[in-house]
Structures are given as structure tokens and as C-alpha cells.
Amino acid sequence: MACSLGLGEKFTDRALLEQLALVAKDAAALHGVIMRTKEDPNSSEVVSYAPFTLFPSPIPKSIFEQARLVQKDFNLLVDKVSRDSTFLEQALASTIIVDNFTARLFQIYRHVLQEGTSSPINLGLNRSDYMLHCGENGMTSLKQIEINTIAASFGGLASRMPALHRHVLNVAGIHDVHVMDNTSVVVLARGIGKAWSIYGSDRAVVMFLVEETQINIFDHRLLEHELWNQNVPVIRRKFEDVTEKGCLDGEKRLFLDGHEIAVVYYRYGYMPQHYTEKNWEARLMMERSRAVKCPDIASHLAGTKKVQQELSKPGILERFFPDNPDAVSRIRSTFAGLYSLDQGDEGDRALAMALRDPDMFVLKPQREGGGNNIYGEKICHVLNEVKDSPERSAYILMDKITPLPVSNCIVRRGSPLKPQTCLSELGMFGVYVRQGTEMVLNECAGHLLRTKSSEFADGGVAAGVAALDNPYLI
Ligand code: ADP
Numbered sequence: 254m255a256c257s258l259g260l261g262e263k264f265t266d267r268a269l270l271e272q273l274a275l276v277a278k279d280a281a282a283l284h285g286v287i288m289r290t291k292e293d294p295n296s297s298e299v300v301s302y303a304p305f306t307l308f309p310s311p312i313p314k315s316i317f318e319q320a321r322l323v324q325k326d327f328n329l330l331v332d333k334v335s336r337d338s339t340f341l342e343q344a345l346a347s348t349i350i351v352d353n354f355t356a357r358l359f360q361i362y363r364h365v366l367q368e369g370t371s372s373p374i375n376l377g378l379n380r381s382d383y384m385l386h387c388g389e390n391g392m393t394s395l396k397q398i399e400i401n402t403i404a405a406s407f408g409g410l411a412s413r414m415p416a417l418h419r420h421v422l423n424v425a426g427i428h429d430v431h432v433m434d435n436t437s438v439v440v441l442a443r444g445i446g447k448a449w450s451i452y453g454s455d456r457a458v459v460m461f462l463v464e465e466t467q468i469n470i471f472d473h474r475l476l477e478h479e480l481w482n483q484n485v486p487v488i489r490r491k492f493e494d495v496t497e498k499g500c501l502d503g504e505k506r507l508f509l510d511g512h513e514i515a516v517v518y519y520r521y522g523y524m525p526q527h528y529t530e531k532n533w534e535a536r537l538m539m540e541r542s543r544a545v546k547c548p549d550i551a552s553h554l555a556g557t558k559k560v561q562q563e564l565s566k567p568g569i570l571e572r573f574f575p576d577n578p579d580a581v582s583r584i585r586s587t588f589a590g591l592y593s594l595d596q597g598d599e600g601d602r603a604l605a606m607a608l609r610d611p612d613m614f615v616l617k618p619q620r621e622g623g624g625n626n627i628y629g630e631k632i633c634h635v636l637n638e639v640k641d642s643p644e645r646s647a648y649i650l651m652d653k654i655t656p657l658p659v660s661n662c663i664v665r666r667g668s669p670l671k672p673q674t675c676l677s678e679l680g681m682f683g684v685y686v687r688q689g690t691e692m693v694l695n696e697c698a699g700h701l702l703r704t705k706s707s708e709f710a711d712g713g714v715a716a717g718v719a720a721l722d723n724p725y726l727i
């Protein structure tokens with residue numbers, strides 16, 4: 254396959270590619286496209302580059318614009334879903350019977366709902382991920398993989414990628430490829446800063462809730478620095494710190510180590526493994542508090558795969574946008590086929606369809622973080638095991654999206670450099686702030702392109718599969 258940049262013979266010139274990779278690794282260090290190492294994940298004494306593609310990858314301009322445009326609609330949708338308790342109850346009713354993690358989140362949700370929310374401020378930082386599906390007619394269309402409403406990462410490093418590729422292309426003598434700026438980190442920080450300022454206490458801080466192992470810390474740091482530049486103070490703490498030292502005062506203000514917390518920004522807490530019983534208690538305390546939660550428990554649930562599937566049912570988007578048919582059609586046009594596997598006729602039909610032709614689908618449990626989805630023959634194994642039990646409701650079924658492969662080289666520490674067939678996934682960051690009933694900020698906050706070898710069905714950058722990339726618009 255030819256390289257889509259029109260490099261022609263240059264792309265098969267291994268010596269040139271090796272030389273460009275050396276230049277690129279130094280550029281990654283210079284521009285901050287870096288990570289800590291697996292060997293020493295909590296130290297910055299020795300760091301390495303984050304995996305990246307040697308060249309940017311082509312994305313049709315019209316499709317990129319479509320993803321940018323629909324992002325504000327998705328922001329509104331997540332917010333509306335998070336405020337509709339009847340919908341959330343119905344959508345997740347079958348799932349919480351069989352999926353313990355979603356059930357635990359739901360318990361907290363119900364608790365907060367009954368007690369009454371303490372914060373009139375909502376802050377959402379999400380990322381809607383897409384692949385460009387190539388249909389039988391050869392037409393490419395934007396199809397959503399999922400929307401991440403908690404700990405959507407790489408807004409920091411993605412903003413450093415344009416400088417890296419611009420330099421590589423310059424050195425390669427390719428001057429006509431335009432790599433656009435990526436403002437993700439600035440706009441995401443603007444959202445957090447806005448929520449912090451509405452909270453209204455100069456002494457209060459933003460708390461990044463982080464994990465023990467901090468390989469991807471520079472992605473966080475870029476956002477932190479942007480906040481400090483806006484005079485918004487940031488601290489980083491773990492669940493254990495909240496358990497040991499956190500408390501609420503009589504007005505449910507959250508305090509920790511003498512700091513009043515204005516915003517809790519979760520970069521952790523999206524997988525069952527992230528929770529001990531104590532951590533669940535800490536999550537509940539934060540959710541009950543006056544602090545702005547990013548996301549709050551309802552918006553976290555709004556990002557589950559079951560909710561994504563329920564939103565694709567006829568009439569549901571109209572329920573959320575009764576006066577805005579344009580938003581409905583913009584959103585709906587990005588949906589791939591999504592199917593409930595709940596017991597009953599509809600679920601039975603989906604199940605039979607998947608068993609007949611498993612390669613056309615992806616089977617998804619209610620999990621985040623990559624590597625959980627089920628493909629091919631394994632779909633039949635799993636479905637045959639659960640088909641006569643309510644356990645099937647732990648999964649949803651989705652049409653498999655098949656993007657056009659392109660050639661690129663992935664530069665990854667410890668892996669040989671070789672041109673390979675790759676698939677890209679485009680993410681759009683969204684940010685919104687609501688104060689009471691009024692949306693005071695709603696923006697598309699830049700993009701993330703991740704590219705992986707077509708050998709892998711699943712897995713992100715952190716999982717060691719995908720690499721950071723830039724779109725070049727064609
Ligand atoms: P996670 O929450 O674990 O990130 P995703 O739904 O994003 O779950 O899926 C993980 C990966 O699986 C995606 O990055 C993509 O590579 C692949 N994938 C997910 N859904 C589909 C689909 N419908 N068609 C093709 N690939 C998919």
C-alpha cells in the first residue's frame with residue numbers, strides 16, 4: 254500500500270525512515286510528547302517519548318468539520334441525559350441487575366438524587382471517539398465508537414503533536430501538508446477554570462483525582478500548567494488521601510489537607526479495579542459535596558455503553574431535543590447500529606444476528622479503558638454462554654465499523670520501525686459548564702487522532718497499542 258502522503262519511494266527507504274524517526278524522537282522530547290516509563294512509572298528522572306506515528310494521517314476535511322460541529326450537540330446531550338433520572342433509571346435497569354460496577358455507580362447516583370444535589374455547577378469534559386466507516390459504495394462516513402464522559406485523556410499531549418509532525422515533514426522535504434494547530438489543552442483548561450471561578454472562592458483549589466501509577470503524568474501536567482497560568486491552583490490527590498483526610502463541613506464543602514476543593518477532576522475511578530470499599534466511600538463523599546464534580550455521577554453514567562445503545566432507539570433523541578431536529582439529525586447520523594441484548598424479542602433478534610455473522614459486530618461489556626470488547630468467534634462463545642440468562646444485559650452489540658486502512662510507521666520504544674497498515678480513530682473533545690439551568694460555556698475543545706496497526710482490534714495509547722497522530726485534512 255502506498256503512503257497516503259505521497260512519499261512514494263521515500264516511504265520504502267528504510268534508512269530515511271530510521272533517520273526521520275531519530276529526528277522525531279528528539280522533537281517529541283523537545284515538544285513534550287513524553288511519558289514516564291513502565292520501569293519507573295512514578296519518577297520523572299528518566300522519561301521517554303509517548304508512542305506516535307511518524308507521519309500524520311489523512312482525514313477528509315468535511316468529516317473533520319462534521320465531528321467538530323456535532324460536538325456541541327453531544328455536550329448538550331450528555332448534560333440532558335445526566336439530568337433525566339427517569340431515562341437513566343429505565344436505560345440502566347437491566348444492566349444494574351447483572352453488572353456490579355454499574356450497580357455500585359448507580360447506588361451513589363440514587364443516594365445523591367434522594368439527598369438533593371449540593372452543587373448548582375456542572376462541568377463536563379468529554380471526548381467523542383469516531384472511526385471513518387468505509388461503506389460498500391466506497392463512501393466514507395463518520396461513525397461514533399463511544400463517548401467518554403470520565404477521564405477522557407490525551408488533551409494535553411495531543412496539543413503538542415502538531416509541532417512534532419511539522420518538524421518531521423520539514424526535514425523530510427514535504428512542505429505541502431498542512432497540519433493544523435490543536436487547542437485542546439487551552440480550551441479544556443478554560444472549562445475547568447470557568448467552573449472554578451463560578452464556585453467563587455479564590456483560595457479553593459482544583460483537585461485532580463489520580464491513580465497510584467502515573468505513567469501519563471505529562472498529559473495531566475499540561476492541563477495543570479494551563480490552569481496555574483490562569484491563576485487557578487491545582488492539587489493532585491488519590492482516593493486514599495480523600496479517605497484518610499477528606500471531610501465535608503456543615504454546608505457540604507469538601508476539605509482536604511487544609512484546602513477547600515472547588516472542582517474534583519477525575520482522572521481515575523472509571524474501572525472496577527480502581528475501587529476498594531474505602532474508595533467507594535470516598536467517591537460517595539465527593540459526590541455528596543458542594544464541589545463541582547467532573548464528571549458528576551449522573552454524567553459518568555450517561556457515558557456508559559448501555560446508555561449509548563438506548564440513545565440510538567427511535568424517538569429517544571427527539572425526547573432530549575424536542576425543538577431541535579437539526580441537532581437530532583446531526584447526532585443520529587454519527588450512530589452505527591447499536592442493539593440491546595436484553596431478554597425479549599428485540600434482544601433475541603440481535604442475539605441471533607450476532608451468532609449468524611459475528612464478524613459484522615463488536616460485543617461490548619460496560620467497561621472503559623480498552624481491551625474489553627469481544628470480536629469474531631469469541632462473540633459466539635460468550636453469547637452462547639449467557640443467552641438463556643439475564644447476564645446478557647451486561648453487554649451491548651454494535652455494528653463493526655470498518656475504516657479505510659492507511660500506511661504509516663509507529664514509533665514506539667522497544668519496537669522496530671516498519672511501515673505498516675494502520676487504522677485511525679478520531680476523538681473530539683467537548684467542554685461545557687452549566688450554572689443552574691443556564692449553559693454558560695459549550696465548546697468543541699480540539700481533537701485527538703490515534704492510530705494503530707490494523708492487526709489489533711482494540712486498545713488505546715495507554716494500553717500500548719495505539720499511537721498519537723495528527724490529522725492532515727484532505
Ligand atoms: P473503551 O471504553 O474500552 O475504550 P471502546 O468502545 O472505545 O471501548 O472500544 C475500544 C476500541 O475497540 C476502539 O478504540 C476501537 O479500536 C475498537 N472498537 C470499538 N467499537 C468498535 C466498532 N463498532 N467497530 C470497530 N472497532 C471498534
Ligand code: MG
Nearest residue numbers: 382399622623
Ligand atoms: Mg474508547
